[in-house]
Amino acid sequence: MEKQHFGAVYRVTNTLTGEFYVGASKETAKRRLSMHKHDAKRGRNSAMAQAIRKHGIEAFTAETVAQAYSAKQLRLLEEFYFLEGKLMTDKCINSGKFTPYEDNAEAFTGANNPNAKLTKEQIKTVVRIKGRLRRGQAVILAKTLGVGRNYITQLRSGAVWQETVKQAKELPPLKFSEALLLLEAGVNND
Structure with missing residues (x-):
């Protein structure tokens, strides 16, 4: 039986400068690469977004450098290629910080992920909205929180942040307008 891959380490290379991101x-x-392009259009300040704005998306190629078959393996492979890029060349544009892998599958998920864009409170607020969201409502939430509309759908379905979603479903529901006000105000609703 063939193993199903969990994820991959990828490298985006600027063909004009030789700089790359892992x-x-x-x-x-x-x-x-498409998601990095979207971040650049939205004005994000990451090194990748800045490079795309400076050189144009046409200057970049993306390739898979390693396949992983578990979260742990993915994290270790990313760490390896990140360190290799930083130590072997000055062309790696990743930030200088990298949180080393901890032997704990939950160490880098949800709120423990150092790159998490949302807090547990924001997740709970989104999940507590009564009923099905209309497309326009999902877009408004996504823009308010700085994430994609599909991510809002994943949150609401419990595909991501499962434990936090489970906790949120035990709380009283909110109207869309109430949730939006809480999110805009940054109020903790625990």
């Missing part, structure tokens, strides 16, 4: 994702390398 990342890990469950998404394909091509999809991650």
Whole structure:
């Protein structure tokens, strides 16, 4: 039986300068490049977004450098390629910080992930909204929180942040307008 891959380490290379970025994702390398492009359009201040704005998306290629078959393996491979890029060349544009892998599957998920864009309180607020969201409402939430509309759908379905979603479903529901006010105000609703 063939192992099903969990994710991959990818490298995005600037063909004009030779600089590159190393990342890990469950998404394909091509999809991650598209997501970096979206971040650049939205004005994010990451090194990748700045490079895309400076040189144009056409200057970049994306490739998969390693496949992983578990969260632990993915994290270790990312760490290896990150360190290799930083130590072997001055062309790696990843930030200088990298949180080493801890032998704990939950160490880098949800709120423990140093790159998490949302807090547990924000997740709970989104999940507590009564009923099904209309597309426009999901877009408003996504823009308010700085994430993609599909991520809002994943949150609401429990595909991500499972433990926090479970806790949120035990809390009283909110109207969309109430939730939006809480999110805009940054109020803790625990």
